[in-house]
Amino acid sequence: MRQFTHIFLLGLGLISWGWPAQAQEASIEEKVQALLSEMTVKEKAGQMAQFSIDVISKGVPYNLAEPHALVDKKLQKVIGELGTGSLLNVGGHAYSREHWYEIHQAIDAVVQKTRLKIPVLYGIDAIHGANYTLDATLLPQQLALAATWDPEMARLAGKITAYETRASGIPWNFSPVLDVMRQPLWSRVFETFGEDVYLAKQMGVAMVQGYEGDDISDPYRVASCMKHFLGYSMPFAGKDRSPAHMGMIELREYFLPTFQAAVDAGAKTIMINSAEIDGIPVHANPDILTGVLREELGFKGVAVSDWEDIILLVSRHRVAENHKEAIKMAVNAGVDMSMVPLDLRFVQFLTELIEEGEIPMSRIDEAVGRILTLKMELGLFENIVYDFEEYPEFASESHAQAAYEAALASMTLLKNEKNTLPLAKSSKVLLTGPGAHSLVSLNGPWSRTWQGTDPSYDTEGKLTTYQAIQQKIGAENVSYVEGAKWNEAVDIKAAVKAARKVDYVIVCLAEMPATEKPGDIPDLNWPAAQQELLEAMIATKKPVILVLNEARPRIIHPYIPQVKGILQAYQPGHEGGRAIASVLFGDYNPEGKLPYTYHSSANSLIPYDRKTTSDIYIDFSYNGFRPSYPFGFGLSYTTFAYSNLKLDKEELWGNEPMTITVDVKNTGKRAGKEVVQLYVRDHVASVTPSDRRLRGFDKISLEPGEKKTVSFTLYPEELAFIGRDETWTTESGTFTVFIGDKKASFEYKK
Numbered sequence: 001m002r003q004f005t006h007i008f009l010l011g012l013g014l015i016s017w018g019w020p021a022q023a024q025e026a027s028i029e030e031k032v033q034a035l036l037s038e039m040t041v042k043e044k045a046g047q048m049a050q051f052s053i054d055v056i057s058k059g060v061p062y063n064l065a066e067p068h069a070l071v072d073k074k075l076q077k078v079i080g081e082l083g084t085g086s087l088l089n090v091g092g093h094a095y096s097r098e099h100w101y102e103i104h105q106a107i108d109a110v111v112q113k114t115r116l117k118i119p120v121l122y123g124i125d126a127i128h129g130a131n132y133t134l135d136a137t138l139l140p141q142q143l144a145l146a147a148t149w150d151p152e153m154a155r156l157a158g159k160i161t162a163y164e165t166r167a168s169g170i171p172w173n174f175s176p177v178l179d180v181m182r183q184p185l186w187s188r189v190f191e192t193f194g195e196d197v198y199l200a201k202q203m204g205v206a207m208v209q210g211y212e213g214d215d216i217s218d219p220y221r222v223a224s225c226m227k228h229f230l231g232y233s234m235p236f237a238g239k240d241r242s243p244a245h246m247g248m249i250e251l252r253e254y255f256l257p258t259f260q261a262a263v264d265a266g267a268k269t270i271m272i273n274s275a276e277i278d279g280i281p282v283h284a285n286p287d288i289l290t291g292v293l294r295e296e297l298g299f300k301g302v303a304v305s306d307w308e309d310i311i312l313l314v315s316r317h318r319v320a321e322n323h324k325e326a327i328k329m330a331v332n333a334g335v336d337m338s339m340v341p342l343d344l345r346f347v348q349f350l351t352e353l354i355e356e357g358e359i360p361m362s363r364i365d366e367a368v369g370r371i372l373t374l375k376m377e378l379g380l381f382e383n384i385v386y387d388f389e390e391y392p393e394f395a396s397e398s399h400a401q402a403a404y405e406a407a408l409a410s411m412t413l414l415k416n417e418k419n420t421l422p423l424a425k426s427s428k429v430l431l432t433g434p435g436a437h438s439l440v441s442l443n444g445p446w447s448r449t450w451q452g453t454d455p456s457y458d459t460e461g462k463l464t465t466y467q468a469i470q471q472k473i474g475a476e477n478v479s480y481v482e483g484a485k486w487n488e489a490v491d492i493k494a495a496v497k498a499a500r501k502v503d504y505v506i507v508c509l510a511e512m513p514a515t516e517k518p519g520d521i522p523d524l525n526w527p528a529a530q531q532e533l534l535e536a537m538i539a540t541k542k543p544v545i546l547v548l549n550e551a552r553p554r555i556i557h558p559y560i561p562q563v564k565g566i567l568q569a570y571q572p573g574h575e576g577g578r579a580i581a582s583v584l585f586g587d588y589n590p591e592g593k594l595p596y597t598y599h600s601s602a603n604s605l606i607p608y609d610r611k612t613t614s615d616i617y618i619d620f621s622y623n624g625f626r627p628s629y630p631f632g633f634g635l636s637y638t639t640f641a642y643s644n645l646k647l648d649k650e651e652l653w654g655n656e657p658m659t660i661t662v663d664v665k666n667t668g669k670r671a672g673k674e675v676v677q678l679y680v681r682d683h684v685a686s687v688t689p690s691d692r693r694l695r696g697f698d699k700i701s702l703e704p705g706e707k708k709t710v711s712f713t714l715y716p717e718e719l720a721f722i723g724r725d726e727t728w729t730t731e732s733g734t735f736t737v738f739i740g741d742k743k744a745s746f747e748y749k750k
């Protein structure tokens with residue numbers, strides 16, 4: 001426990017002994033102001049710096065000594081002398097909780113010797129569970145969570161992640177990604193909640209709430225970090241961190257609402273987009289970082305740069321002559337904390353800039369004030385690290401069960417010719433492909449290592465798809481031949497031979513785990529080796545079931561007619577193998593729905609909420625939108641029928657809401673879950689309207705033969721779009737509601 005703030009504030013007369021308990025305690029704002037008034041320029045500059053653990057560790061950055069160890073002299077320099085406000089990351093791979101504990105203790109020991117004893121805020125990417133802690137639960141990636149269409153799943157995933165992250169002594173999580181996926185080539189599609197604004201908003205808000213709860217000083221919660229503000233997910237060329245070219249209407253219509261919703265839900269921090277929009281790097285754009293983020297969205301928390309992005313204003317973006325000028329640009333634009341993360345001169349340069357009057361003290365106090373507020377809200381001044389023994393649920397059976405349930409709910413059945421699936425448990429099957437016997441393919445990137453490709457960090461006891469199927473139907477019924485690695489054919493001939501002896505071939509295509517720059521690809525088609533394997537399996541004439549472990553929708557169109565079943569399994573995490581086995585062999589009825597459009601060709605990447613001009617075909621018919629599978633698609637082992645779509649009024653006036661009801665019946669023989677999706681089309685608008693937009697959804701369970709009435713309330717504001725004046729606007733006119741195969745129209749009168 002720390003006595004610092006109390007004694008310090010007592011000295012400043014902000015609290016006095018003898019008052020009733022509540023009256024004694026100064027507000028966080030008062031404490032922050034008191035602390036700011038005590039700080040030197042250099043101490044303030046230090047708070048705005050975030051360095052990587054590399055700079056306090058044995059070895060050289062990106063190549064630390066093993067086993068990982070901190071170096072006293074470096075700690076002294078970085079924390080003691082520079083007064084660093086924040087640290088982040090791991091040196092190459094996950095650590096045990098014991099080691100995390102040692103790290104935090106060592107950092108804090110140095111903090112305690114500094115003049116003001118301001119705690120260091122540690123941040124980490126715990127993006128699908130506490131992935132940088134050994135043995136921690138690995139949940140499905142965000143994209144798979146989006147396929148559940150169940151915000152409660154996202155909330156629970158956030159809560160479990162928060163718990164296990166705090167169990168590693170870390171109170172700040174760089175998650176969720178709120179970038180809406182509009183460019184399917186992008187290497188970070190799997191980190192998003194998919195292509196639709198409404199779905200991403202619901203999932204994003206729930207995840208933020210799961211991380212933060214009601215009070216981030218709770219030792220089971222963390223501060224979240226919305227990222228990457230703004231427009232990061234739309235690189236024109238599909239390459240990570242490359243330019244986006246879009247106007248303010250598109251930026252506000254598609255990319256801003258998820259952030260607005262999360263800000264309104266209380267999200268504490270935000271990370272900036274590493275790239276540029278219309279030639280202006282976002283890290284140097286005050287219109288976005290101050291105008292939009294602060295003045296419009298009303299965000300009050302900490303804005304942190306992304307990795308090295310201030311320095312990159314010099315070397316990559318070439319808008320600044322040198323590091324010092326870049327710092328001035330970014331801080332004046334609105335960056336509060338720089339993820340430097342290696343060049344220690346940041347503190348000196350920032351100190352000089354303040355002393356030279358190049359950055360006003362008001363701007364510095366604002367930034368440092370936000371950082372100190374966050375630290376106080378997290379309770380770091382009282383307790384920097386809780387004993388890891390106080391987290392009995394870390395990597396528990398109940399967390400694994402939740403990960404399993406989330407993985408099950410994400411499984412999206414795309415094809416099931418003549419009800420080939422589920423397969424009988426007496427079937428003999430061959431498993432082949434790089435995803436078949438690979439935990440790393442199930443987990444994807446950010447799994448024990450940044451890129452997640454190293455199987456030496458596999459957690460013992462977790463099952464690959466092959467092992468899970470063995471367990472489900474008996475090892476004697478399952479054979480396995482690798483066939484191909486991610487990018488290389490291995491033993492396709494052996495796979496062909498093995499296929500002759502089985503009833504079904506399950507081909508598990510898998511994308512090599514990769515994120516950020518290493519995940520850039522030139523084309524959405526599968527690597528040649530994997531296509532070769534799939535073609536060879538199809539040529540055996542055995543029924544082929546295709547299972548996909550992928551980070552983005554890699555093209556499968558030519559193979560669809562040639563396989564009997566297709567299961568989109570995404571990167572479902574540690575329990576994903578079990579979930580795949582349960583769906584394929586009928587212990588679970590799939591309920592996942594695509595959170596994106598599954599495109600049919602690599603160069604025809606049109607989202608579902610397209611404009612009419614994207615629908616025009618070469619014969620001039622309005623029939624040009626031809627994805628393999630549309631957004632929101634997913635089959636079940638039962639069938640659902642929609643009827644009786646009713647709007648409670650034919651005309652909607654002013655601000656009154658409309659009630660929309662529809663009956664959904666389970667017309668098959670199994671219990672199942674259906675995601676009832678409400679889309680609305682605006683027929684005529686002053687900014688070209690989309691074909692349709694998702695405006696509501698509800699997931700329901702139905703027993704065989706059961707019918708339920710599902711009700712939605714539609715408010716006129718949900719008919720709004722970003723108008724020519726770049727603000728939300730509604731216009732009178734005709735609208736059509738689509739639910740399932742039913743539709744009905746109404747007039748809106750403003």
Ligand code: BGC
Pocket residue numbers: 088089125174227271274306307516
């Ligand atoms: C990524 C961020 C991440 C940060 C810290 C960056 O390279 O773009 O998403 O939070 O590194 O690891």
